[in-house]
């Protein structure tokens with residue numbers, strides 16, 4: 001049984017931690033305001049539009065021909081006390097014993113591949129889906145909306161173990177309350193909603 005914490009780690013914390021651990025500090029420890037850019041608020045409107053479009057698409061055919069008969073569940077709220085993790089999954093495809101998480105991203109892929117933080121974010125969802133549905137998740141999809149590109153991501157046991165270690169690191173940060181040093185290149189700070197407080201100092 002995981003040690004009990006007042007607030008669980010969120011799936012988005014895993015993504016943030018991999019992108020830049022300072023984001024987790026400013027968001028979860030300092031509780032600083034994230035200054036959302038117009039591009040990000042546009043994404044929220046886009047999300048609603050996309051969900052309507054997805055509801056009209058047949059099963060999971062858009063993601064894979066094998067999943068044409070899959071059921072889709074949108075905005076699936078997931079929480080595991082055992083993992084001390086929670087998140088809201090954009091879409092879950094279910095066909096027989098297979099469960100396939102789908103995450104929407106309102107940005108471009110890494111030249112046709114999934115970014116590392118996105119792969120591990122999807123893995124965190126896979127762990128939550130396994131915990132809820134008592135199944136094994138072996139793959140998921142990331143839909144890069146501006147490119148209309150679907151990227152399949154294999155999810156293996158090593159990735160799941162790594163995410164479990166990341167959950168512990170985030171827990172430690174949430175309770176250790178120390179500002180991590182800057183470890184990312186300046187190019188990663190463009191568009192960061194916490195730049196106003198961080199300033200890489």
Ligand code: SF4
Pocket residue numbers: 020021022023182183184188189192193194195198199200
């Ligand atoms: S501004 Fe850069 S260093 Fe600071 S939190 Fe954002 S990404 Fe990290």
